[in-house]
Amino acid sequence: MSGRTVRMWRRVVFSSGHRYWMEGHSEEENRLIFGRWASRFNHGHNYVLELAVSGRPHPTNGMVVNIKTVDAIVRERIVSWVDGRSLNDEVPAFRNRSTSLENVALWIVDEVGQALPEGTELDGLHLYEKEDLWVELMLDSKNREGRKLAVGRRYEFAASHRLHCDRLSEAENRGLYGKCNHPAGHGHNYVLEVTVEGELDPLTGMSVDLDELDRVVERLVLERYDHRNLDVDVPELQGKVTTSENVAIAIWELLAPEVPGRLRRVRLFETARNAFELEDWS
Ligand SMILES: [Zn+2]
Ligand SMILES: [Zn+2]
Structure with missing residues (x-):
C-alpha cells in the first residue's frame, strides 16, 4: 500500500x-498593454492559494510531507513577501513583470517547487483572486515542460424546470424524479464554472481575454437561460429532460466553439450539494 x-x-x-x-x-503604452485594467494605483485582493503536493506516504510516519514543513516553505518564500504588501513594489520577481494572476501562480509554483523536500512533488495549485476568478496551474511530473494553465470563472443564473420524460408514464415519472416531477415545476440558482486555457501573453501575463469570455457566456448562456423556463424557453433543450447533466452538455456545446482559448471544463452546480462536470484537456 505504501x-x-x-x-x-x-x-x-x-x-x-x-x-x-x-x-x-x-x-500611453500602459493603456495599450493593459486596456481598461491599466492604473498607476494599486487595488488589492484576498488571495486564496490551494497547493497540491504529492508523494508516497513515509513508511514510518505515514505522511507525504509534514504540513508544518509545507507551511514553513510557503511562509518563507511566498507569504512573508506578499502578505500586506504590494506585489509590484515589494516582490523582486515582479519588478519588470506583470502581476497578473497567471504570473503570480507561476512565481509561486517556481518558489515552492524548488523548496519541497526530496520525495515530494508540487503537482500544481489553484489561486483565487476572488470567488469568481481563479487560475489553475497543474504540472505534469513526467514532463517538466508540461503544464496546464487555465483560468476559471464563475457565473450564476436562476431558472425553472421540471424533470419529466414523455416516453415514461405519469407513475414512472413520479417514481423516477420524485418532487422534481411536480407538474408546475421548480427552480434553482444555478452556479456555472467555466475553465478556459489560452496562450500566455508575455507582456500582460494574461492568458484569457476575460471581457470576451464574459461576453460569450452572457450572450450564449446567461441571457438565454437566466429567469427562463429551461423546458420551454431554451431551444437546444427541447425534447430533452432538463437534468443538470443535459443542461451542462448543452452549455458545453454552446461555449466550446465560441470562448476565447480552449474550453477545458464546465461545472454546473444545481445546488451547493451537487455539481455536474464536463472536462477535456486533450
Ligand atoms: Zn487585481
Ligand atoms: Zn431541478
Whole structure:
C-alpha cells in the first residue's frame, strides 16, 4: 500500500495590493498593454492559494510531507513577501513583470517547487483572486515542460424546470424524479464554472481575454437561460429532460466553439450539494 502516491492539498490565504502598470513604460503604452485594467494605483485582493503536493506516504510516519514543513516553505518564500504588501513594489520577481494572476501562480509554483523536500512533488495549485476568478496551474511530473494553465470563472443564473420524460408514464415519472416531477415545476440558482486555457501573453501575463469570455457566456448562456423556463424557453433543450447533466452538455456545446482559448471544463452546480462536470484537456 505504501507504493501509492497521495496528493495533499493545503490552503493558504494572503492579502496583497497590485496594479496593472509597468514602470518604464509611458502612460500611453500602459493603456495599450493593459486596456481598461491599466492604473498607476494599486487595488488589492484576498488571495486564496490551494497547493497540491504529492508523494508516497513515509513508511514510518505515514505522511507525504509534514504540513508544518509545507507551511514553513510557503511562509518563507511566498507569504512573508506578499502578505500586506504590494506585489509590484515589494516582490523582486515582479519588478519588470506583470502581476497578473497567471504570473503570480507561476512565481509561486517556481518558489515552492524548488523548496519541497526530496520525495515530494508540487503537482500544481489553484489561486483565487476572488470567488469568481481563479487560475489553475497543474504540472505534469513526467514532463517538466508540461503544464496546464487555465483560468476559471464563475457565473450564476436562476431558472425553472421540471424533470419529466414523455416516453415514461405519469407513475414512472413520479417514481423516477420524485418532487422534481411536480407538474408546475421548480427552480434553482444555478452556479456555472467555466475553465478556459489560452496562450500566455508575455507582456500582460494574461492568458484569457476575460471581457470576451464574459461576453460569450452572457450572450450564449446567461441571457438565454437566466429567469427562463429551461423546458420551454431554451431551444437546444427541447425534447430533452432538463437534468443538470443535459443542461451542462448543452452549455458545453454552446461555449466550446465560441470562448476565447480552449474550453477545458464546465461545472454546473444545481445546488451547493451537487455539481455536474464536463472536462477535456486533450
Ligand atoms: Zn487585481
Ligand atoms: Zn431541478
